[in-house]
């Protein structure tokens with residue numbers, strides 16, 4: 155779980171006001187908002203623009219220029235799926251198809267709206283027990299579609315080292 159509070163415009167306003175005096179305040183404000191909420195909601199744009207006397211386009215430009223800033227809440231779960239050679243031989247591409255067909259999840263999609271994000275990685279050092287994945291930091295071997303579905307559904311039952 156990301157563990158961040160929901161976006162709150164009043165709290166965001168306080169954070170903006172508290173840092174607006176800094177020189178080059180845009181980035182410190184964006185970092186502070188992301189630290190507090192886990193993302194920088196689009197509602198922050200007019201707050202920052204007004205406080206710093208910038209155009210909304212300038213603020214938006216800063217948010218999109220730095221890839222560190224998220225504009226929507228972080229996914230509840232991140233699955234790093236190995237797609238290197240050994241895991242390919244053991245069927246990882248079938249898992250990629252399963253994710254698309256049964257869960258509507260596109261691996262490595264940059265849309266930040268999904269509850270579950272799946273990213274490609276190349277070799278987790280678990281080749282003999284592929285297909286392998288790292289789920290919330292835990293290494294999992296021999297993933298099959300059923301287990302992957304459990305993980306996507308948020309069950310921690312599938313998470314084992």
Ligand code: FES
Nearest residue numbers: 236241278280281
């Ligand atoms: S190739 Fe997948 S863990 Fe090594």
